Amino acid sequence: xxxxxxxxxxxxxxxxxxxxxxxxxxxxxxxxxxxxxxxxxxxxxxxxxxxxxxxxxxxxxxxxxxxxxxxxxxxxxxxxxxxxxxxxxxxxxxxxxxxxxxxxxxxxxxxxxxxxxxxxxxxxxxxxxxxxxxxxxxxxxxxxxxxxxxxxxxxxxxxxxxxxxxxxxxxxxxxxxxxxxxxxxxxxxxxxxxxxxxxxxxxxxxxxxxxxxxxxxxxxxxxxxxxxxxxxxxxxxxxxxxxxxxxxxxxxxxxxxxxxxxxxxxxxxxxxxxxxxxxxxxxxxxxxxxxxxxxxxxxxxxxxxxxxxx
Numbered sequence: 617x618x619x620x621x622x623x624x625x626x627x628x629x630x631x632x633x634x635x636x637x638x639x640x641x642x643x644x645x646x647x648x649x650x651x652x653x654x655x656x657x658x659x660x661x662x663x664x665x666x667x668x669x670x671x672x673x674x675x676x677x678x679x680x681x682x683x684x685x686x687x688x689x690x691x692x693x694x695x696x697x698x699x700x701x702x703x704x705x706x707x708x709x710x711x712x713x714x715x716x717x718x719x720x721x722x723x724x725x726x727x728x729x730x731x732x733x734x735x736x737x738x739x740x741x742x743x744x745x746x747x748x749x750x751x752x753x754x755x756x757x758x759x760x761x762x763x764x765x766x767x768x769x770x771x772x773x774x775x776x777x778x779x780x781x782x783x784x785x786x787x788x789x790x791x792x793x794x795x796x797x798x799x800x801x802x803x804x805x806x807x808x809x810x811x812x813x814x815x816x817x818x819x820x821x822x823x824x825x826x827x828x829x830x831x832x833x834x835x836x837x838x839x840x841x842x843x844x845x846x847x848x849x850x851x852x853x854x855x856x857x858x859x860x861x862x863x864x865x866x867x868x869x870x871x872x873x874x875x876x877x878x879x880x881x882x883x884x885x886x887x888x889x890x891x892x893x894x895x896x897x898x899x900x901x902x903x904x905x906x907x908x909x910x911x912x913x914x915x916x917x918x919x920x921x922x923x924x925x926x
Contacts, residue, residue, distance in 0.1 A: 617889065618882040625881030629874040639818055646825035654828030657838045658742050685743040688772035689758070690734045691722070693765055697730060702761040706768065707735070709757035715740050715750045736772070743777035744838055751778050777838075791846075795853050802857070803864070812860050816852030823848050859884040 720735035762768045799809035862884040866876035
């Protein structure tokens with residue numbers, strides 16, 4: 617493996633522009649395919665033949681107004697009944713929004729104090745498939761009746777999904793920003809920092825696009841994108857930093873660039889490959905050979921059990 621990685625590293629260093637262009641081309645191709653023929657991540661799973669799936673299909677057939685996802689409208693005022701016209705106008709406006717199949721009766725959810733009421737709105741699609749235009753229409757209807765005397769807010773499943781604004785979020789952005797600062801302090805070079813971060817983000821982009829392509833054929837949960845982003849950034853930067861540090865050590869020792877890249881990939885890169893293989897291989901073998909104790913868990917269990925002797 618080390619010999620292969622060494623020659624691979626030297627070849628990549630010799631053909632650097634070709635390698636970089638190829639990876640960018642792969643990312644662009646997968647990105648286009650994921651947006652044209654890719655699917656959507658979803659938490660709505662189908663299990664053909666299962667009793668629960670039959671019940672879900674029957675529910676969709678007999679009660680389509682239940683919908684596939686929902687949001688909650690909360691209205692607050694000193695006396696919500698004094699704003700009956702605005703509440704009625706809000707409910708009527710929401711019923712005209714595309715993909716909304718039902719709007720609950722606002723007056724069935726009035727609090728005993730009369731200061732708060734809530735009612736559901738049901739959508740025909742899962743939360744992750746509600747497009748921005750549909751949600752913007754909902755927000756427009758809410759803003760039309762909101763005033764200093766009448767507070768209107770949105771919550772629930774769809775609102776939470778829209779608030780995530782895709783697989784990325786504020787925490788991931790902060791994580792990348794912190795990584796930039798740390799890498800600059802470690803390397804003392806913007807170029808080294810940029811290369812380390814670029815390789816990690818390139819891998820994350822390819823992974824996210826691949827997830828959408830896989831989602832076109834099978835159901836992929838929404839957490840897949842989040843995990844790919846978080847783990848991809850963390851592990852990608854970690855391993856790239858490992859290899860880059862070895863490369864810098866080789867350069868300081870007087871090694872030429874091509875030789876340094878080859879040896880860095882053969883040593884630090886080999887450790888990365890071994891680490892990932894050591895994690896993945898037992899898990900895949902466990903799926904292929906479920907009755908074989910691949911990781912030796914049975915030995916540990918037997919060692920922990922009391923022998924029964926005094």
